[in-house]
Amino acid sequence: MTKVAAIIGGGVIGGGWAARFALMGWEVRVFDPDPEAERKIGEVMGNAGRVLPMLYEAPMPKRGQITLVGSVVEAVTGADWIQESVPERLDIKHRVIAEIQGACPEGAVLASSTSGFKPSELQDGAARPGQIVVAHPFNPVYLLPLAELVPSAVTSPETVARAKEILTAIGMYPLHVRAEIDAHIADRFLEAVWREALWLVKDGIATTEEIDNAIRYGFGLRWAQMGLFETYRVAGGEAGMRHFMAQFGPCLQWPWTKLTDVPEFTDELVDLIAGQSDKQSGHMGIRDLERLRDNNLVAILRGLKQQGAAAGKLILDHDAMLRGPLGDDVPLVTVRRVVPVDWTDMNGHMNEGRYGQLFSDASEELMTHVGADRAYVEAGNSYFTAETTVKYLNETHAGEDIYVTTRVTRGEGKKLRLWHEMCRASDDAVLATCVQFLLHVSLETRRSCPPLPQVLEAVEALAAHHAEAGA
Amino acid sequence: MTKVAAIIGGGVIGGGWAARFALMGWEVRVFDPDPEAERKIGEVMGNAGRVLPMLYEAPMPKRGQITLVGSVVEAVTGADWIQESVPERLDIKHRVIAEIQGACPEGAVLASSTSGFKPSELQDGAARPGQIVVAHPFNPVYLLPLAELVPSAVTSPETVARAKEILTAIGMYPLHVRAEIDAHIADRFLEAVWREALWLVKDGIATTEEIDNAIRYGFGLRWAQMGLFETYRVAGGEAGMRHFMAQFGPCLQWPWTKLTDVPEFTDELVDLIAGQSDKQSGHMGIRDLERLRDNNLVAILRGLKQQGAAAGKLILDHDAMLRGPLGDDVPLVTVRRVVPVDWTDMNGHMNEGRYGQLFSDASEELMTHVGADRAYVEAGNSYFTAETTVKYLNETHAGEDIYVTTRVTRGEGKKLRLWHEMCRASDDAVLATCVQFLLHVSLETRRSCPPLPQVLEAVEALAAHHAEAGA
Known part of the structure; x- marks a missing residue:
């Protein structure tokens, strides 16, 4: 029987979830009070439907239907997976979770896309905290495999097991985050880099375009396939990780970053960055940029798939699952x-x-x-x-x-x-x-x-x- | 006439420079007192010779010879480009630079691979500071196009222009860093991420493998093609960069990173990280890991080249330069x-x-x-x-x-x-x-x-x- 995903909140993230589930054969019901929701989800689905199937050599499942419904209750009734992607305010999340749990099956997974809250914060006051877990995805959700799966101590093991199984079945990689922590794992790095980047622009050292080039022509290419530690293990050479750390360790005391300080987020800084970004790519519309990004991601992921390596290995395995x-x-x-x-x-x-x-x-x-x-x-x-x-x-x-x-x-x-x-x-x-x-x-x-x-x-x-x- | 590159210091970085110059048709002379230097450079050249030509559809130039010589003077006499990659100690760098400038042509570019020193620090006390510039590459030098080109106020404009021309001719991207700053640009990000990663491992939140997966299955794929700001511009959607910043700005005040603190670099922490890294990939030798990394980079770069995008666009343009x-x-x-x-x-x-x-x-x-x-x-x-x-x-x-x-x-x-x-x-x-x-x-x-x-x-x-x- 076709499985049902309920998507609560249909922005860029919710829309990405909806598209991925539908393209993997799920029936999808979306609730979002935004009068523009249908158009926005249609656009995400247009992007996703173009590129996600390109990752596979296997025939894709028959596409599921995406239906916009008029209430949370209508969306979640009988659903197997519920994905909450409403704005990052704890009071809103609590209200929505209460409404969801009033109508959804007890055996469903209730996952939140939150990057800012820990699962225990979401569970606070919930009717059935055991079915709540964080599944934090990365944009574009329909192409990037990572979902940080963060349970709290009271999330049930069945919920975690079921979530892993379903995320894997829709082609994602559930990274089980074993300890609750603010911002989970990946966003801590993004935040550290973001702060440092703001300083570099504010101090006039580099423009947004120069910073992007410093990343995408250099270490970004390393990280796309090996991440941080594996890259350094290789850099350490024959002497290995210990040697690398001995070399790099002392640098920690050097004044290389402005880590002890946070730039003030003034209008001036926003203008400076937005202005540089406009100069860098204002000649392209957002749809063009999305297509460019998606085409590049398809090319990278298919390259890695052909090598049977990194994120490409995940797609290769998923391809085998889809093949009959x-x-x-x-x-x-x-x-x-x-x-x-x-x-x-x-x-x-x-x-x-x-x-x-x-x-x-x-x-x-x-x-x-x-x-x-x-x-x-x-x-x-x-x-x-x-x-x-x-x-x-x-x-x-x-x-x-x-x-x-x-x-x-x-x-x-x-x-x-x-x-x-x-x-x-x-x-x-x-x-x-x-x-x-x-x-x-x-x-x-x-x-x-x-x-x-x-x-x-x-x-x-x-x-x-x-x-x-x-x- | 064949151009001559002098490589002073033949470790992983110096060897990578030597290989790139030789594969692009330059005559290369290497000086390194390490008795293992010949074997080490041979290994880097083995890796580089296997993969760099795979990036091109055009026929490669006839390979230049790499010769190990017995002194700095012998290496730099008549050289067009001198690349200094000796250990990161200012007294050693000053001594080597003096020796180089005693014998090299006045018109040569004298570039340093340093990540830790500013060009003005290197120039301090030099006979001809105008010919000195930082050209900071990224490992593997023979595949990654980025070289941060950092002049000081006294580096001559001719040196900068010549350095840009030569780096472009050997298939690299000279990122002109307009202001001297500790660690240039890219390493500031690497340092910020490294510190945060050490905390996550030390606090038992994530293992080295989990952190690598959090990067390579998620934002690493974005950064390989668009970097940071362009990615966020796309994430901001129709409303653009300003909207994105308004959303993300407040997070700067959240306790998402341990930015105000630096982990103590104890033996215990080194053991923890080295142990996890061994568990993650100890079953593969360093040569296997290098091949894996290089194959993946070739696949990613060729995928981007076929799209005419990001680092692949650089290779496409270089390919056209090589084609007769x-x-x-x-x-x-x-x-x-x-x-x-x-x-x-x-x-x-x-x-x-x-x-x-x-x-x-x-x-x-x-x-x-x-x-x-x-x-x-x-x-x-x-x-x-x-x-x-x-x-x-x-x-x-x-x-x-x-x-x-x-x-x-x-x-x-x-x-x-x-x-x-x-x-x-x-x-x-x-x-x-x-x-x-x-x-x-x-x-x-x-x-x-x-x-x-x-x-x-x-x-x-x-x-x-x-x-x-x-x-």
Whole structure:
């Protein structure tokens, strides 16, 4: 049965949650009294629907519906997950939590997006504190995997376990924060950097653009994949972490930061920063900047996914969770996906070279289907592609839904021939075709040889079935 | 004439500078009294030589020689760039600078890698302070583009201009820091985050691994492409930077960080952190971690390059600087490059799908060669690929030097046929071949039409030349 997420508060964060749940197949009900809520959520969903599917090679679940409802009660009744993202005022949060708990199932997870409050503060006076937990996400919620999951001592272990399971299922990484603390973990760093940055701008040392460049051309690239300590472990070299700390330790006493002081937040400082930021990127609208950010995040995350590393490893694992066995259709549907931004040229057309990659992915799926899977390859056998011919019939663009159908047109002994068609999902137009000749080889001798019997049988059966059912 | 870089101090940072200069075609002389220096620099160069070329589609310059020499004088005589990376002690730096200035050309740039000293401190007592500047890089120097370029008031404008030009030419981004300040810019942030991280570990709130995950699954991904202020500008949404600051401003008064206090750097704290770090990644050697880091950085940087964004834009521009016109060989050499890590599967073989991309790149080069370049396409004309047939003859791996030769085997009217061969540089073995049929189209009517006369002439001339010279 479709699961239900109730989103209370539909701003940038609430909207991001709504989009992620819906794209992962959940039914979503949003309550937000803002008359602009529908438009705002629609815009977040537009962004999210464009890019989140680009992270996956697996077919995405059928999108769930997002419905705006007229009350908290209507939103949370029968919900499995309730996400509270209302303004950061404790009195408002307490009122909303009371209203939620008056109507939501006892077994639901009641999670708060708060960055400023500890779960015990939220639980204060609640009817059922055990179901309340903090799940603090990062913008854009639909692309960044991190959710800081912060229980208090009275949050029930069942709530924590259930929250972890659900966050993982929607492609997030629940970072279990074991001790309640103001601002949880990540925002403490953001706050430290923010204060230091304000000083640098205020003192005229650097502009907002110079500071951004100092981050994104340098340590930002390190942090995106290893974080802080792992980076320093590597920097320590052969001598390791202890050596690094011995080197860096004394610097703690140096006057390198204005840590003991907080800049006054005057109108003048706000004007200075906003003015510099306008100069840096005022020529781009906020929608352009969001698209730029999202495209870059897709490119980074897909790069890391291809390496099986860092946040990309999370997506790789989630991809495997989303993937099911192929059906029995003739021809087989071997790929269902969208064209990601890293497959397109500057004009947004899918690059010629990526067609070959798509057909290669399709035959990989077929291999798994006939039992020539990873284990089979590791045991020393494999099909090698000898020749492919691709005919380009129509253009396609980033974000378009496409699929590939595959027929076995010859499957005898060590020879295998496949016929792939790449189609546009919206109108089933054929965009390209591919004939692929493969030879079965022994990875030991690097010479051709017949497949193992069970694979050969599967290939022959498929060839017969496709010949029979084919036009 | 080949330019000469003198590297004084050959540790991780000095070795990284040496590798970057050598890979960009400079002659490099290193002085380091450490008896292990040769081995250490060889290891850095091994890492750098594997990954830096992977960032480029253009052919790399011919590698310069790295020579270990016996004295500072021998290293700096006749050098164009001198990079000082000796230990962070002002008395040592002063002694080394005096020795350098006793022998180096007056027109050379004398740059220091220091993170701890201001240029005016280095210049104190120097014979020619005007040629001294700080060029503070980030590890790994051979992959990260940032160099903080910090002149003092007495550093000559010529030194600054020359330093910018040279750093740009070797693929770095010189961030001109306009005011001297302790720790320049980036390290102030690193220091703020480091202090906060030490507190979190010391207080038992989070382990080193949890902190790394809090960074790399969340804001680290944002910072790798936009930095701090641009990220917040986007977060502010339609209302912009001013709105964001109004929201975030009050938090400055919240007790979110331990900014007013510095943790005591006890043995106990060092043991705690080193122990957690060992648990996190002690199963991997430092070389494995370096490879992992470098592969991830290549994947991130190439992803951003494909988007033409952030640090990837720097590499794209540098790639264009490195690219020259094609020669007159028959067949034409259209591509010379290494196989990057993002083109290979889990076993390190170049993925079948990427062969098509390589041949697509080769025909793109040929297009530029015959005048069907970007301007031609923007004016409404283009060749579209109608069909490609790839034959796979041999495997190849990440890091292997390859090239593609291209012949025009038919070039009449709107029809163009190319014959590509992909070869291994080490033994000229053919790895794959490709026949490619292209049709000239009008981008306005989306129908085939003859090329403009100058392009058609170039194509016909090439076809005749290749037919005549071909076997």
